[in-house]
Amino acid sequence: xxxxxxxxxxxxxxxxxxxxxxxxxxxxxxxxxxxxxxxxxxxxxxxxxxxxxxxxxxxxxxxxxxxxxxxxxxxxxxxxxxxxxxxxxxxxxxxxxxxxxxxxxxxxxxxxxxxxxxxxxxxxxxxxxxxxxxxxxxxxxxxxxxxxxxxxxxxxxxxxxxxxxxxxxxxxxxxxxxxxxxxxxxxxxxxxxxxxxxxxxxxxxxxxxxxxxxxxxxxxxxxxxxxxxxxxxxxxxxxxxxxxxxxxxxxxxxxxxxxxxxxxxxxxxxxxxxxxxxxxxxxxxxxxxxxxxxxxxxxxxxxxxxxxxxxxxxxxxxxxxxxxxxxxxxxxxxxxxxxxxxxxxxxxxxxxxxxxxxxxxxxxxxxxxxxxxxxxxxxxxxxxxxxxxxxxxxxxxxxxxxxxxxxxxxxxxxxxxxxxxxxxxxxxxxxxxxxxxxxxxxxxxxxxxxxxxxxxxxxxxxxxxxxxxxxxxxxxxxxxxxxxxxxxxxxxxxxxxxxxxxxxxxxxxxxxxxxxxxxxxxxxxxxxxxxxxxxxxxxxxxxxxxxxxxxxxxxxxxxxxxxxxxxxxxxxxxxxxxxxxxxxxxxxxxxxxxxxxxxxxxxxxxxxxxxxxxxxxxxxxxxxxxxxxxxxxxxxxx
Numbered sequence: 001x002x003x004x005x006x007x008x009x010x011x012x013x014x015x016x017x018x019x020x021x022x023x024x025x026x027x028x029x030x031x032x033x034x035x036x037x038x039x040x041x042x043x044x045x046x047x048x049x050x051x052x053x054x055x056x057x058x059x060x061x062x063x064x065x066x067x068x069x070x071x072x073x074x075x076x077x078x079x080x081x082x083x084x085x086x087x088x089x090x091x092x093x094x095x096x097x098x099x100x101x102x103x104x105x106x107x108x109x110x111x112x113x114x115x116x117x118x119x120x121x122x123x124x125x126x127x128x129x130x131x132x133x134x135x136x137x138x139x140x141x142x143x144x145x146x147x148x149x150x151x152x153x154x155x156x157x158x159x160x161x162x163x164x165x166x167x168x169x170x171x172x173x174x175x176x177x178x179x180x181x182x183x184x185x186x187x188x189x190x191x192x193x194x195x196x197x198x199x200x201x202x203x204x205x206x207x208x209x210x211x212x213x214x215x216x217x218x219x220x221x222x223x224x225x226x227x228x229x230x231x232x233x234x235x236x237x238x239x240x241x242x243x244x245x246x247x248x249x250x251x252x253x254x255x256x257x258x259x260x261x262x263x264x265x266x267x268x269x270x271x272x273x274x275x276x277x278x279x280x281x282x283x284x285x286x287x288x289x290x291x292x293x294x295x296x297x298x299x300x301x302x303x304x305x306x307x308x309x310x311x312x313x314x315x316x317x318x319x320x321x322x323x324x325x326x327x328x329x330x331x332x333x334x335x336x337x338x339x340x341x342x343x344x345x346x347x348x349x350x351x352x353x354x355x356x357x358x359x360x361x362x363x364x365x366x367x368x369x370x371x372x373x374x375x376x377x378x379x380x381x382x383x384x385x386x387x388x389x390x391x392x393x394x395x396x397x398x399x400x401x402x403x404x405x406x407x408x409x410x411x412x413x414x415x416x417x418x419x420x421x422x423x424x425x426x427x428x429x430x431x432x433x434x435x436x437x438x439x440x441x442x443x444x445x446x447x448x449x450x451x452x453x454x455x456x457x458x459x460x461x462x463x464x465x466x467x468x469x470x471x472x473x474x475x476x477x478x479x480x481x482x483x484x485x486x487x488x489x490x491x492x493x494x495x496x497x498x499x500x501x502x503x504x505x506x507x508x509x510x511x512x513x514x515x516x517x518x519x520x521x522x523x524x525x526x527x528x529x530x531x532x533x534x535x536x537x538x539x540x541x542x543x544x545x546x547x548x549x550x551x552x553x554x555x556x557x558x559x560x561x562x563x564x565x566x567x568x569x570x571x572x573x574x575x576x577x578x579x580x581x582x583x584x585x586x587x588x589x590x591x592x593x594x595x596x597x598x599x600x601x602x603x604x605x606x607x608x609x610x611x612x613x614x615x616x617x618x619x620x621x622x623x624x625x626x627x628x629x630x631x632x633x634x635x636x637x638x
Contacts, residue, residue, distance in 0.1 A: 004213040010111035018117030037067040038502035041083035042551035055085035056198035058118040067505020071103035076507035078289025087191030089426040089449040091560035095187035098287035104162040107208025119200035137202040144343035145180040167345025170197035174403040176350035184312030188347040215533035236515040244297040247273040252432040257356035262581025311339040321352030327379030344393035353428025357406040373397040424450030435583040438487035447552035455495035488600035496545030564611035607637040
């Protein structure tokens with residue numbers, strides 16, 4: 001029988017793998033306050049995971065969360081958010097993925113899944129509407145992510161079943177392991193695939209037959225149609241529709257582990273987005289529920305060393321990570337590396353980051369072939385890199401060292417190798433950050449350990465008029481990437497907005513993060529009102545966004561002890577300027593960074609000396625419970 005449930009009326013599924021105990025509870029008290037997704041995930045993590053528990057301890061927890069608009073007619077409303085302990089930073093681990101798992105979970109009646117304990121043997125969870133079982137996964141343990149998805153679908157024979165799975169990297173507790181959602185979308189960063197592997201949990205499969213009911217369906221569809229119009233009229237997203245996400249308008253890219261941030265058109269001509277489209281693209285698909293962009297692509301190599309290789313996606317990150325960062329200019333090799341990471345269940349940013357560190361150490365004579373199992377790690381040697389990716393996923397030889405991430409690997413190697421480990425809070429950096437100051441600030445203060453999807457604006461990487469800058473953020477000079485002034489305001493805006501999008505289940509690429517003409521908080525407040533019958537304003541949403549961001553901040557303070565010192569970029573970016581290209585001479589000046597950071601803390605009403613939350617800041621946004629948690633731990637600024 002098909003059942004209907006409201007936007008905020010799902011259930012939370014709690015599964016203790018140690019005992020196979022299953023509990024279900026109403027989600028409303030959580031979703032009414034934090035909407036869903038990342039918001040509910042982080043509230044549960046902060047309140048229920050005790051400090052001092054390592055990520056691989058059975059008492060650690062993971063939370064899989066959908067969003068309040070997930071599975072509705074809203075555009076791109078299919079994102080899944082996953083939270084857990086971060087294997088690289090010790091703080092909050094948080095990742096988001098497209099695919100169809102999140103809507104299917106909602107159709108089964110659940111908004112969140114809380115996983116605790118450790119199964120006694122390799123297992124996977126099956127959710128078939130309200131019926132939840134733990135199944136044996138011994139026969140699929142060791143299989144890659146693609147093989148695992150296919151095997152589960154064949155075994156269950158449930159039409160439309162959706163999965164989240166780990167590969168060999170997660171099984172082997174590689175700190176860089178990710179979680180792959182069907183059909184080919186990845187919840188990357190933070191090592192959450194390894195946390196899942198430590199629990200002997202190979203996969204979760206879900207099939208639902210319900211639907212999401214809307215308070216005012218006509219009004220909801222009218223607003224959704226207007227949002228579709230905005231998306232279809234966006235020139236930025238028209239380019240994304242044509243090329244997928246391999247096309248990105250970025251002024252700088254990491255070159256040879258950030259020794260520079262400019263690669264000339266001549267040097268990059270073989271890895272231009274048009275090369276991938278013309279020579280390798282075979283198929284387009286939509287990665288997210290109800291999305292009009294179709295940014296997903298299938299690529300295939302038909303000749304050369306990597307003939308027969310297929311990849312179910314490439315991202316702009318892929319080109320930067322495995323291209324200039326490692327000195328690789330062979331497009332087929334880049335497709336191969338993306339394919340390997342997806343099948344092994346490895347995050348591409350972390351993997352390329354630690355390999356970039358190793359290649360620079362090799363360049364400088366800190367390590368040699370005697371350390372690398374005979375691999376020649378010269379820049380551009382893609383054959384050595386492909387071998388190293390396999391070794392890393394299986395923790396073989398030098399790959400075992402790299403599997404820990406560059407911060408821990410550099411501590412093992414020593415010999416001043418830590419100078420070339422470019423990380424934030426312990427997690428490898430992907431982004432080039434010397435010239436765009438707002439982008440840099442958003443990346444560095446990200447609570448999950450470096451990353452551009454938690455507050456770093458795309459706005460200062462394209463032309464934004466002074467009128468738009470003033471209207472959206474109160475910063476008329478927003479379009480000048482090199483200015484520090486006012487950039488903290490933009491970061492604060494997108495921290496709140498990204499928190500909301502992650503809690504609604506909406507893809508950020510379809511919001512005004514990509515293009516100022518795209519849907520904004522006011523648009524999503526209208527959808528939420530029509531969907532729930534509750535009066536939400538854009539201001540209400542942004543306050544909720546501030547609450548959600550602060551939950552991750554508080555988790556970091558308690559579990560990792562992060563403070564102001566952890567909100568600085570790696571030293572290289574403050575001492576070595578860009579040496580070529582249009583932004584030659586740009587770096588991050590410490591005095592100016594301090595002023596920008598002071599402004600950022602002041603906007604949050606956090607303590608400038610420590611970077612910690614104050615009681616006043618938490619009371620202002622109705623998080624008095626969080627103030628009590630921090631006070632009990634001796635980490636509240638009164």
